[in-house]
Amino acid sequence: MKKSTKVNAAILIIGNEILSGRTQDTNTSTLATWLNSIGVIVKEVRVIPDIEKTIVDTLNVLRKENNYVFTTGGIGPTHDDITAQSVAKAFGLKYETHKEAFKILEAYYNPGEFNEGRQKMVKMPKNAELVLNPTSGAPGFSVENVFCLPGVPSILKSMLGSLKNKIVGGEPILSHTISLKTVESEIANSLTKVQDQNVEVEIGSYPFFHAGKLGVSIVLRSENQSKIDNCISQVLKFVKEKKIEIVDR
Amino acid sequence: MKKSTKVNAAILIIGNEILSGRTQDTNTSTLATWLNSIGVIVKEVRVIPDIEKTIVDTLNVLRKENNYVFTTGGIGPTHDDITAQSVAKAFGLKYETHKEAFKILEAYYNPGEFNEGRQKMVKMPKNAELVLNPTSGAPGFSVENVFCLPGVPSILKSMLGSLKNKIVGGEPILSHTISLKTVESEIANSLTKVQDQNVEVEIGSYPFFHAGKLGVSIVLRSENQSKIDNCISQVLKFVKEKKIEIVDR
Numbered sequence: 001m002k003k004s005t006k007v008n009a010a011i012l013i014i015g016n017e018i019l020s021g022r023t024q025d026t027n028t029s030t031l032a033t034w035l036n037s038i039g040v041i042v043k044e045v046r047v048i049p050d051i052e053k054t055i056v057d058t059l060n061v062l063r064k065e066n067n068y069v070f071t072t073g074g075i076g077p078t079h080d081d082i083t084a085q086s087v088a089k090a091f092g093l094k095y096e097t098h099k100e101a102f103k104i105l106e107a108y109y110n111p112g113e114f115n116e117g118r119q120k121m122v123k124m125p126k127n128a129e130l131v132l133n134p135t136s137g138a139p140g141f142s143v144e145n146v147f148c149l150p151g152v153p154s155i156l157k158s159m160l161g162s163l164k165n166k167i168v169g170g171e172p173i174l175s176h177t178i179s180l181k182t183v184e185s186e187i188a189n190s191l192t193k194v195q196d197q198n199v200e201v202e203i204g205s206y207p208f209f210h211a212g213k214l215g216v217s218i219v220l221r222s223e224n225q226s227k228i229d230n231c232i233s234q235v236l237k238f239v240k241e242k243k244i245e246i247v248d249r
Numbered sequence: 250m251k252k253s254t255k256v257n258a259a260i261l262i263i264g265n266e267i268l269s270g271r272t273q274d275t276n277t278s279t280l281a282t283w284l285n286s287i288g289v290i291v292k293e294v295r296v297i298p299d300i301e302k303t304i305v306d307t308l309n310v311l312r313k314e315n316n317y318v319f320t321t322g323g324i325g326p327t328h329d330d331i332t333a334q335s336v337a338k339a340f341g342l343k344y345e346t347h348k349e350a351f352k353i354l355e356a357y358y359n360p361g362e363f364n365e366g367r368q369k370m371v372k373m374p375k376n377a378e379l380v381l382n383p384t385s386g387a388p389g390f391s392v393e394n395v396f397c398l399p400g401v402p403s404i405l406k407s408m409l410g411s412l413k414n415k416i417v418g419g420e421p422i423l424s425h426t427i428s429l430k431t432v433e434s435e436i437a438n439s440l441t442k443v444q445d446q447n448v449e450v451e452i453g454s455y456p457f458f459h460a461g462k463l464g465v466s467i468v469l470r471s472e473n474q475s476k477i478d479n480c481i482s483q484v485l486k487f488v489k490e491k492k493i494e495i496v497d498r
Contacts, residue, residue: 016453019291020424021282022468023455024275028296033270042268045296047277050453077434078454079441117434152456175269185326185366192328204265204299205327206272207401219271 005223007040007170009068013047014055014083015151018073026153027072034160039169039223040068050074055086063090063146068167073151075140077117083148084141088125091143098124101139108137132162142166171223178235179217181245183207187216190238194231200224201231215247254472256289256419258317262296263304263332264400267322275402276321283409288418288472289317299323304335312339312395317416322400324389326366332397333390337374340392347373350388357386381411391415420472427484428466430494432456436465439487443480449473450480464496 011031017023025047032042043066048054055074062069074083088095101122106114121138131140131147135158140149147163149156180187184207195203204219220231232249239246260280266272274296281291292315297303304323311318323332337344350371355363370387380389380396384407389398396412398405429436433456444452453468469480481498488495 013294016451016470017455017468018277019281019294020285020422020468020470021278021280021291022424024278026273028267029270029273031270032268036269042270043298045262045268045294047294049292076454076456077437079437079444080453115434117437120437121434152458154458173269175271185364185370188326188328188366188369195328202265204329205325206266207325209401209403219266219269221265221269 005170007067007168008043009035009040009070010062010066011042011045012055012058012062012069012071013045013073013151014050014071015047015073016049016080018047019049027149027151027156030153030157030160031070031072035070035167035169036173036175038164038167039172040167041170041173050080050082052082052086052089055083056090059087059090059146063144067145069146071146071148072156075121075138075148075150077120081120084124087128087143087146087148090146091125093125093127093143095123096126098122098128098130098141101130101141104130104132104139105137129166131159131166134158134162173221173223174225174228176220176228176232177217177248178220178232178239178246179208179215179248180239181213181215181247182242183214184216186242186244187218187238190242191218191235194234194238197234198227198231201227203231213247254419256316256417257292258284258289258319259311259315260291260294261304261307261311261318261320262294262322262400263299263320264296264322265298265329267296268298276398276400276405279402279406279409280319280321280398284319284416284418285422285424287413287416288421289416290419290422299329299331301331301335301338304332305339308336308339308395312393316394318395320395320397321405324370324387324397324399326369330369333373336377336392336395336397339395340374342374342376342392344372345375347371347377347379347390350379350390353379353381353388354386378415380408380415383407383411422470422472423474423477425469425477425481426466426497427469427481427488427495428457428464428497429488430462430464430496431491432463433465435491435493436467436487439491440467440484443483443487446483447476447480450476452480462496 128141377390
């Protein structure tokens with residue numbers, strides 16, 4: 001399959017528990033790292049509450065602006081799980097029992113355990129495609145370019161394998177990090193010059209304070225390794241001139 | 250000062266490093282927890298890249314839809330720190346050296362250390378109000394209802410004290426959690442009934458798997474303690490009927 005050069009995505013985190021601060025979202029970092037590795041650039045993340053109108057409206061913006069949208073959360077059995085019905089509404093589709101998903105969960109649970117609560121988890125937008133769940137049975141699903149995944153981080157992670165063949169990425173985004181024992185203000189001007197001379201490489205500068213060390217990580221990102229290499233040489237040149245210690249490269 | 254009942258906010262996380270998955274954002278959780286404690290409801294979080302047009306456009310949407318907007322990231326000395334100039338553009342203000350901020354950093358650094366890179370950190374939208382930084386000197390700032398904070402979590406945390414008297418919250422949002430040794434599908438129907446009878450309490454259901462325990466936390470949120478208490482009774486009633494073990498309440 002021919003790869004397009006730029007493929008982008010939005011991540012939509014659905015859940016009051018993130019907005020209240022009760023739960024620390026980690027799915028963004030998991031999904032973003034994985035998407036970058038398969039050549040999908042995350043352009044935007046939004047966190048929104050469990051409110052149907054908000055989910056519908058936000059989805060209808062994001063799915064038109066991006067090649068893919070990945071939602072997390074709201075596909076469990078309780079009253080606050082309203083992602084599937086909201087996706088159905090956003091696409092103008094019926095919200096109904098998905099036969100294949102029903103069969104999967106019927107086989108997954110012991111006889112008598114596939115109760116009314118659990119049966120809610122197989123209600124989806126009509127003709128949704130399933131994203132299989134090797135951890136806890138209940139599948140995610142996709143409609144067109146919108147992929148709906150669970151909020152529980154360990155379950156989400158276990159589903160990336162099932163997702164992989166459904167996503168067509170562009171060129172993988174390559175990244176190289178150089179960590180220096182310095183402060184940002186010391187290298188700001190030199191780094192600006194490198195960025196100005198290498199507009200196709202995204203250069204980020206991030207101070208770090210950990211394990212008793214204080215320093216700056218310079219992150220170089222591009223689809224093109226030789227352009228990254230060119231930046232690395234230019235960075236190492238000013239680092240040498242300024243006699244800055246390299247912590248890691 | 251009279252408190253309005255509902256005060257809401259958006260959080261705008263600015264930084265390529267979050268979108269690439271390189272950095273795990275923790276500022277959302279810090280800010281959201283703090284804002285809830287002072288009666289400010291976080292309605293939305295967005296994570297966007299270090300692109301001026303995106304920052305300007307997003308800010309101009311969020312600042313009109315919310316009582317407050319809190320940005321994190323992009324106020325350091327390097328080329329990828331473009332929050333201050335973007336905020337100036339969003340408000341149609343000049344981007345210039347802030348005299349008070351200049352004095353603060355001039356006094357903060359040793360003679361000769363307040364170099365060109367660091368002087369970038371005192372360039373702000375004209376007449377911005379400062380948010381003092383007890384950790385590393387360089388202040389954040391606000392323009393109207395937009396508050397710009399740093400991305401480094403420890404520095405951001407240390408600035409909440411300076412922020413506090415600038416924010417007028419509504420009634421604090423109270424929260425009570427009941428953790429049960431059960432699975433969501435077991436309590437889904439009963440919990441739906443409690444939610445239907447208590448529409449002014451936000452009821453969330455969150456499965457947990459930690460320290461070898463599997464269970465569900467029910468989170469009850471409202472500005473009104475007696476409404477929460479009413480929900481607690483109703484939850485404990487069905488918990489008793491179903492002989493579910495209470496892990497914590």
